[in-house]
Amino acid sequence: xxxxxFFLLLSLLQAPLFxxxxxxxxxxxxxxxxxxxxxxxVLVSPNGVFSAGFSLVGENAFCFAISFMKSSVPTxxxxxxxxxxxxxxxxxxxxxRNGNLVLLDAGRINLWSTETTSPVSVYLQLHDNGNLVLxxxxxxxxxxxxxxxxxxxxxxxxxxxxxxxxSSKSHTNYSSGYYTFYFDNDNVLRLLYQGPDPQISSxxxxxxxxxxxxxxxxxxxxxxxxxxxxxxxxxSSDDLVFSxxxxxxVLYRRLTLxxxxxxxxxxxxxxxxxxIVTWQAFSQPCRIHGICGPNSLCKYDHALGRRCSCLPxxxxxxxxxxxxxxxxxxxxxxxxxxxxxESGFVHLTNTEFYGYDKEYFQNYSLQRCQDExxxxxxxxxxxxxxxxxxxxxxxxxxxxxxxNGHQPYFQGDAYVRLPxxxxxxxxxxxxxxxxxxxxxxxxxxxxxTYEKEGQNRFLKFLLWFAVSLGGVEFTCISLVxxxxxxxxxxxxxxxxxxxxxxxxxRFQKFSYDELKKATRGFHEEIGRGAGGIVYxxxxxxxRVAAIKRLINDGHGGEAHEFHTEMSTIGRLNHMNLIEMxxxxxxxxxxxxxxxxxENGSLxxxxxxxxxxxxxxxxxxxxxxxxGLAYLHEECxxxxxxxxxxxxxxxxxxxxxxxxxxxxxxxxxxxxxxNNSSFSRIRGTRGYMAxxxxxxxxxxxxxxxxxxxxxALEIIxxxxxxxxxxxxxxxxxxxxxxxxxxxxEKMVGAxxxxxxxxxxxxxxxxxxxxxxxxxxxxxxVALQCVExxxxxxxxxxxxxxxLQCHEEEKIFDTPKVPDPSCESGLLYFDNTEILLDV
Ligand SMILES: *[C@@H]1O[C@H](CO)[C@@H](O)[C@H](O)[C@H]1NC(C)=O
Ligand SMILES: *[C@@H]1O[C@H](CO)[C@@H](O)[C@H](O)[C@H]1NC(C)=O
Ligand SMILES: *[C@@H]1O[C@H](CO)[C@@H](O)[C@H](O)[C@H]1NC(C)=O
Ligand SMILES: *[C@@H]1O[C@H](CO)[C@@H](O)[C@H](O)[C@H]1NC(C)=O
Ligand SMILES: *[C@@H]1O[C@H](CO)[C@@H](O)[C@H](O)[C@H]1NC(C)=O
Ligand SMILES: *[C@@H]1O[C@H](CO)[C@@H](O)[C@H](O)[C@H]1NC(C)=O
Numbered sequence: 001x002x003x004x005x006f007f008l009l010l011s012l013l014q015a016p017l018f019x020x021x022x023x024x025x026x027x028x029x030x031x032x033x034x035x036x037x038x039x040x041x042v043l044v045s046p047n048g049v050f051s052a053g054f055s056l057v058g059e060n061a062f063c064f065a066i067s068f069m070k071s072s073v074p075t076x077x078x079x080x081x082x083x084x085x086x087x088x089x090x091x092x093x094x095x096x097r098n099g100n101l102v103l104l105d106a107g108r109i110n111l112w113s114t115e116t117t118s119p120v121s122v123y124l125q126l127h128d129n130g131n132l133v134l135x136x137x138x139x140x141x142x143x144x145x146x147x148x149x150x151x152x153x154x155x156x157x158x159x160x161x162x163x164x165x166x167s168s169k170s171h172t173n174y175s176s177g178y179y180t181f182y183f184d185n186d187n188v189l190r191l192l193y194q195g196p197d198p199q200i201s202s203x204x205x206x207x208x209x210x211x212x213x214x215x216x217x218x219x220x221x222x223x224x225x226x227x228x229x230x231x232x233x234x235x236s237s238d239d240l241v242f243s244x245x246x247x248x249x250v251l252y253r254r255l256t257l258x259x260x261x262x263x264x265x266x267x268x269x270x271x272x273x274x275x276i277v278t279w280q281a282f283s284q285p286c287r288i289h290g291i292c293g294p295n296s297l298c299k300y301d302h303a304l305g306r307r308c309s310c311l312p313x314x315x316x317x318x319x320x321x322x323x324x325x326x327x328x329x330x331x332x333x334x335x336x337x338x339x340x341x342e343s344g345f346v347h348l349t350n351t352e353f354y355g356y357d358k359e360y361f362q363n364y365s366l367q368r369c370q371d372e373x374x375x376x377x378x379x380x381x382x383x384x385x386x387x388x389x390x391x392x393x394x395x396x397x398x399x400x401x402x403x404n405g406h407q408p409y410f411q412g413d414a415y416v417r418l419p420x421x422x423x424x425x426x427x428x429x430x431x432x433x434x435x436x437x438x439x440x441x442x443x444x445x446x447x448x449t450y451e452k453e454g455q456n457r458f459l460k461f462l463l464w465f466a467v468s469l470g471g472v473e474f475t476c477i478s479l480v481x482x483x484x485x486x487x488x489x490x491x492x493x494x495x496x497x498x499x500x501x502x503x504x505x506r507f508q509k510f511s512y513d514e515l516k517k518a519t520r521g522f523h524e525e526i527g528r529g530a531g532g533i534v535y536x537x538x539x540x541x542x543r544v545a546a547i548k549r550l551i552n553d554g555h556g557g558e559a560h561e562f563h564t565e566m567s568t569i570g571r572l573n574h575m576n577l578i579e580m581x582x583x584x585x586x587x588x589x590x591x592x593x594x595x596x597x598e599n600g601s602l603x604x605x606x607x608x609x610x611x612x613x614x615x616x617x618x619x620x621x622x623x624x625x626x627g628l629a630y631l632h633e634e635c636x637x638x639x640x641x642x643x644x645x646x647x648x649x650x651x652x653x654x655x656x657x658x659x660x661x662x663x664x665x666x667x668x669x670x671x672x673x674n675n676s677s678f679s680r681i682r683g684t685r686g687y688m689a690x691x692x693x694x695x696x697x698x699x700x701x702x703x704x705x706x707x708x709x710x711a712l713e714i715i716x717x718x719x720x721x722x723x724x725x726x727x728x729x730x731x732x733x734x735x736x737x738x739x740x741x742x743x744e745k746m747v748g749a750x751x752x753x754x755x756x757x758x759x760x761x762x763x764x765x766x767x768x769x770x771x772x773x774x775x776x777x778x779x780v781a782l783q784c785v786e787x788x789x790x791x792x793x794x795x796x797x798x799x800x801x802l803q804c805h806e807e808e809k810i811f812d813t814p815k816v817p818d819p820s821c822e823s824g825l826l827y828f829d830n831t832e833i834l835l836d837v
Pocket of ligand 2: 229230231232233
């Protein structure tokens with residue numbers, strides 16, 4: 001009986017105290033509250049898209065948040081108290097009579113407020129755009145949630161001097177994380193990493209070693225504002241502009257600084273109720289600072305995602321969070337400093353530790369560089385040893401801290417100093433750990449004590465009542481103050497970086513005069529393509545470049561559009577893509593600056609009677625596939641090449657293949673395959689997929705088709721439209737005749753097993769080739785040229801199929817079929833060929 005009386009009394013007594021409660025409505029009136037205990041106590045925008053109310057963030061822990069309600073799981077776009085959740089009992093969000101908007105924990109502790117006052121009456125309203133605004137009766141805004149973003153920006157919401165984005169700790173923990181998107185004191189919009197160790201902070205975007213004007217930014221506009229509009233066009237006062245790949249059509253977008261430090265633009269896919277990435281600042285996540293913490297290495301590939309591992313001799317500091325990095329096992333660098341005999345070096349190829357170069361020596365041998373490290377008085381922990389093709393010698397850098405370590409997209413090596421005693425215990429290969437979500441799926445219980453003083457008469461009465469009835473226990477919980485180690489942006493570590501990076505995007509804007517001078521007045525022509533003429537040139541910093549002068553057919557577009565497009569392409573960075581060093585957009589001139597490739601194009605090498613040997617051919621086929629896989633998948637499948645042919649596959653001095661001319665066919669938007677910008681057929685006869693002819697949607701599979709033809713050409717040395725085949729005339733609509741010819745040889749030779757391979761292989765190889773590998777390449781190529789685009793593999797699958805075969809050779813293992821390899825290979829069936837021909 002006692003309990004029921006108690007609760008009955010409680011609820012009766014509650015009524016006058018808890019003011020009026022607003023229910024599903026877009027407006028909160030003065031003097032009313034939203035209660036954490038009532039799930040339907042929320043504000044809903046008139047269009048029903050956004051809601052403002054309490055969100056559960058942990059066991060009995062709530063934050064007041066604005067959420068986007070149309071996604072399958074509501075998306076939090078703003079939070080009042082991300083670092084100090086409130087109790088699930090008694091907490092309220094109240095608009096006080098004096099005009100102050102407050103968040104009260106358990107009804108009493110003021111955790112957050114807008115600190116507004118108003119002599120006239122006020123009301124709080126949630127708008128259709130997600131903005132929560134406090135108005136007075138004259139409709140003047142006193143406070144807006146748009147002015148204090150957390151990690152997300154909505155359309156028309158501004159980043160300003162005082163409003164920056166701060167990432168969340170993880171996808172499940174909304175408290176303040178390690179990354180900030182903000183206006184720096186010099187008016188430039190940047191990304192900053194500030195790790196759990198408050199000593200470590202660094203700007204990582206735009207490229208910190210470059211003057212900001214190289215990234216197309218200006219420091220001269222003091223207005224410090226940036227926002228994107230609903231079309232998907234982001235514009236900042238420092239001249240940064242970018243647009244979503246689905247610019248125009250989408251209803252809801254957000255720009256979020258994700259917990260991994262990558263800034264991503266998302267569009268809402270109404271059909272699947274999902275957010276889709278339509279732009280991101282980094283396509284190589286390992287270049288984001290701090291991602292694996294100190295003394296570790298970050299590796300990324302599309303198949304496995306991002307992985308962190310500790311350096312040899314180190315172990316993880318916190319199993320829950322890579323941000324803390326790794327610590328030495330049983331040694332410290334202090335004791336090594338005066339003990340040269342005890343030190344050795346572990347060689348890590350293609351590895352960079354960004355930053356913290358204490359000293360720098362030009363033209364040093366490895367031995368001299370290591371000696372410098374050993375005798376250095378600063379705590380040398382490693383050396384960075386880099387060969388520069390432009391100078392022709394090695395440079396040596398002494399590292400005093402090992403941060404931002406990444407592999408393998410770096411053209412230089414690192415040698416990590418370790419005590420010799422540690423060498424024997426080093427595991428080889430290094431143990432890699434997949435980056436797990438930190439284990440905060442079981443959030444901690446809110447642990448708070450509430451002050452005893454200030455209890456109002458009602459509570460005293462309740463206590464008395466409870467005690468007198470007996471059986472009700474009140475637990476005191478201790479109040480934990482969370483101190484945020486978030487240092488404001490003023491003290492960014494402006495540590496001087498010792499060197500310019502070879503492999504990071506050194507993307508820059510050139511003047512027309514600079515390029516004219518570099519090419520000696522467009523003197524030496526090295527190639528001609530649909531888009532323009534290519535000249536050889538030497539840049540002011542002595543790099544040899546291929547400079548493409550675009551024919552002015554409106555291709556260039558407006559200078560700022562051209563800039564946006566070029567900076568997206570310039571960010572694509574892969575060893576099998578031609579590196580774009582910069583561009584020029586001045587008046588009518590549109591020029592592109594690429595690295596120069598010594599061995600010209602695959603087309604010229606295939607035409608050469610001094611033919612490529614099999615090793616080179618297979619390497620080129622694999623490299624090309626990797627380059628395309630990167631374009632299609634790692635970069636969100638928004639870059640279609642649309643003109644894969646041997647003329648666009650270039651070869652460096654070591655015959656490594658690099659795909660050229662990508663991205664010029666306008667950045668493709670994968671959500672709109674029928675994009676009108678693709679209405680015009682592009683490509684080259686013989687390499688064009690049937691989709692073009694039948695006016696079907698254009699997807700990345702058109703490049704797969706082109707690749708298949710190129711692969712057949714590499715094998716046979718025959719052109720797809722060549723006159724070597726019996727019939728003559730136009731290319732058949734559906735299938736190139738090269739494909740038909742290869743299939744006929746295969747089927748015809750069915751009985752005599754592998755003889756067909758010798759028949760199709762380019763006779764100029766003189767029969768010197770690996771039969772098994774060639775057979776794989778033929779099979780993969782034929783899958784690629786399937787008429788039905790769904791039957792073609794993705795470029796990523798192509799790489800896997802070719803690579804699986806590679807690895808068998810490298811490790812010289814007996815041929816045990818690797819199940820993971822088999823799964824990728826769609827087996828070729830002879831009956832299918834018969835049907836197809
Ligand atoms: C304030 O805005 C509301 C709704 O937008 C409108 O109905 C009201 O007339 C406005 N009041 C004044 C004083 O402008
Ligand atoms: C967004 O900005 C772009 C570029 O200035 C402009 O073309 C477009 O019309 C704008 N969209 C809206 C909805 O204002
Ligand atoms: C500065 O940037 C703002 C916002 O983008 C723009 O409106 C303004 O014209 C710029 N000022 C100058 C001097 O370029
Ligand atoms: C680099 O060092 C080597 C050996 O010390 C020397 O012979 C060579 O001239 C140096 N090259 C340059 C460009 O300084
Ligand atoms: C989120 O992370 C912070 C800092 O690591 C931690 O103190 C807090 O308990 C976490 N919150 C939840 C709900 O797990
Ligand atoms: C909660 O607070 C109590 C008392 O201060 C303490 O003993 C306990 O360890 C805390 N629990 C957690 C999970 O922090």
